[in-house]
Amino acid sequence: MSPATNAWPLGGPISAEPRINDRIRVPEVRLVGPNGEQVGIVPIGDALKLAQEADLDLVEVAATARPPVCKLMDYGKFKYESAMKAREARRNQAHTVIKEIKLRPKIDPHDYETKKGHVVRFLKAGDKVKVTIMFRGREQSRPELGFRLLQRLAEDVKELGFVESAPKQDGRNMIMVIGPHKKKSEAKAEKAAARGPREAAEPEAGDQG
Structure with missing residues (x-):
């Protein structure tokens, strides 16, 4: 030592x-x-x-x-507990998945609902969501449009997630990250419980884990 x-x-x-x-x-x-x-x-x-x-x-x-x-x-106990915490932190970091959704600042209502549905699905699965507003041409002079859209989305999904990274300009885009309230492991456990013991034993078609 x-x-x-x-x-x-x-x-x-x-x-x-x-x-x-x-x-x-x-x-x-x-x-x-x-x-x-x-x-x-x-x-x-x-x-x-x-x-x-x-x-x-x-x-x-x-x-x-x-x-x-x-x-x-x-000290032996302290070292052991520290090693376990470090291992758990690495495991959680490795399982973190970030999905991405792209929106236009003047998105029509139907497209917005579709995109919001994707965000809801990702958050329920325990994944983070990176939301990108793409500005084109004159839209770049109206960043407030993108900011308001991101605020609206965050408000619409606040029961499932929280704003982990506030909206910020990145070149022609504006980016915000929404984190899930529930960990991925919790989301999986709830999903398995909802499917029942018989269904939980069988992999769900199209389940990405």
């Missing part, structure tokens, strides 16, 4: 292995208890004794502070 070279915030991600227990070679430390309580500045010997009595580790969490900040914790 190599000594930490950078400080890391309490409870934050670990960029390098911190020093623990007798690897912490300083005269005194600012000690934080296992529940986040501030113990104060204590000699390193006292801090190590407290850790041993509590059957915990003394972990340096802010090496560049003067004196360094150390916390009493079960």
Whole structure:
């Protein structure tokens, strides 16, 4: 285990292995208890004794502070939980799908309802939706038309999703991202429950997952 070279915030991600227990070679430390309580500045010997009595580790969490900040914790458990959280975050990131819908600022009512239906379907499936307003010719001088259309769409689907990225101009286009209220896993579970045990065991035709 190599000594930490950078400080890391309490409870934050670990960029390098911190020093623990007798690897912490300083005269005194600012000690934080296992529940986040501030113990104060204590000699390193006292801090190590407290850790041993509590059957915990003394972990340096802010090496560049003067004196360094150390916390009493079960370091093995902490590392395990951090690894699980990181794995879950990667899994959720890998499953994030962004669908795209393109609209014209002067879209007719029927086309609007059709496009809105697609957005509703995507959000119900737990997918994010990137909505792009495409301006052509003189329409580029009327960005407010696109902004109002995006606001209208966000309002129409607010029960299913929220504006994750507010409307912004991108060249000739205006873009907004709507995120689903429900995670993809929740949407799938609800869909399977609605189909019933017999149907849920069979893949639905055209189901993209």
